[in-house]
Amino acid sequence: MRNTFFKRKNNININDILRLLNIRKKKKLIYNIKDIKDLQKATKSDITFLHSPKYLELIKKTKSKTLITNKKFANMVPKKINIIEVSNVLLSVAKVTNLFYPDALYDNFDSDVGKIDINKYPGLKLGKNILLGKNVTIGKNCSIGHNTIIERNVIIGNDCNIGSNVILKNTIIGNSTNILDGAVVGKKGFGFFPDKIKNIRYPHIGLVIIGDNVEIGSNNTIDRGSLSNTIIGDGTFLDNQVHIAHNVKIGKNCIITGQVGFAGSSSIGNRVIIGGQAGISGHLVIGDNVQIGGGSGVVKDIPSNTKVMGYPAKNIRKFLKENKLND
Numbered sequence: 001m002r003n004t005f006f007k008r009k010n011n012i013n014i015n016d017i018l019r020l021l022n023i024r025k026k027k028k029l030i031y032n033i034k035d036i037k038d039l040q041k042a043t044k045s046d047i048t049f050l051h052s053p054k055y056l057e058l059i060k061k062t063k064s065k066t067l068i069t070n071k072k073f074a075n076m077v078p079k080k081i082n083i084i085e086v087s088n089v090l091l092s093v094a095k096v097t098n099l100f101y102p103d104a105l106y107d108n109f110d111s112d113v114g115k116i117d118i119n120k121y122p123g124l125k126l127g128k129n130i131l132l133g134k135n136v137t138i139g140k141n142c143s144i145g146h147n148t149i150i151e152r153n154v155i156i157g158n159d160c161n162i163g164s165n166v167i168l169k170n171t172i173i174g175n176s177t178n179i180l181d182g183a184v185v186g187k188k189g190f191g192f193f194p195d196k197i198k199n200i201r202y203p204h205i206g207l208v209i210i211g212d213n214v215e216i217g218s219n220n221t222i223d224r225g226s227l228s229n230t231i232i233g234d235g236t237f238l239d240n241q242v243h244i245a246h247n248v249k250i251g252k253n254c255i256i257t258g259q260v261g262f263a264g265s266s267s268i269g270n271r272v273i274i275g276g277q278a279g280i281s282g283h284l285v286i287g288d289n290v291q292i293g294g295g296s297g298v299v300k301d302i303p304s305n306t307k308v309m310g311y312p313a314k315n316i317r318k319f320l321k322e323n324k325l326n327d
Contacts, residue, residue, distance in 0.1 A: 051089035110151035189223035189246025
């Protein structure tokens with residue numbers, strides 16, 4: 001499916017990518033690359049990448065025939081896939097993504113926003129000083145608070161309430177969802193690579209997808225995805241001052257309390273409860289029905305139906321036993 005939120009350059013040849021990455025191939029390659037996508041979504045016309053052993057199983061299933069990876073993983077890749085071997089996979093992916101989507105590198109404000117046309121949205125309850133971008137869809141029986149900015153291409157379902165001083169961009173929202181005052185949804189994530197001369201930014205071409213019956217608390221920050229999307233499942237409630245980084249997937253009917261932070265690309269199951277000020281590291285998998293105590297630091301995967309607490313987070317019985325012995 002074409003990314004309608006970011007304009008993609010067409011007619012990019014494999015040799016354009018090789019030149020960009022300073023790669024010389026003994027065997028001459030001549031074919032076009034349609035897009036850059038992750039291992040799961042890539043088609044045979046797309047280029048993809050492998051940078052972590054966590055995703056080795058996906059390399060067996062990917063449909064892509066062109067892969068960016070490093071020497072460590074090159075021998076594990078099926079022979080049918082053309083390998084572009086680089087020293088820094090994610091930096092190379094950033095360069096290639098920028099080649100396809102040069103407008104996604106920076107996150108400038110939408111200069112085309114204007115005052116909302118109330119005749120276009122009959123029945124919409126409006127505050128004052130609301131700005132709307134082009135191609136915005138708003139469902140029935142919605143309300144939007146004072147000083148809120150909804151930039152181009154945002155989709156809002158039916159029976160939604162958007163608070164005051166909210167900024168929405170690159171976002172799709174389901175039905176009966178509430179977004180409270182001061183939330184910022186769909187800005188680019190904190191993706192960059194430290195370099196000796198300067199930090200190198202990473203383009204973010206993903207979206208934020210919010211399900212039905214969700215509540216987003218006041219002053220939440222939800223970053224859009226880099227190549228995949230940031231997703232909040234149906235029925236999930238986020239307390240105030242929660243931060244969700246790029247590519248995070250949160251399941252259905254979760255309860256996330258105040259000041260919880262999620263690092264990028266972690267996956268959270270259904271019916272997960274997380275206490276205040278807990279931190280979830282990146283690229284983790286948290287199972288269904290997990291309970292995480294307040295102030296915990298989660299640094300490894302947690303299986304379903306588990307209760308954990310502490311730093312590093314461990315089984316709650318073990319945590320309580322250790323802390324009782326230390327009294």
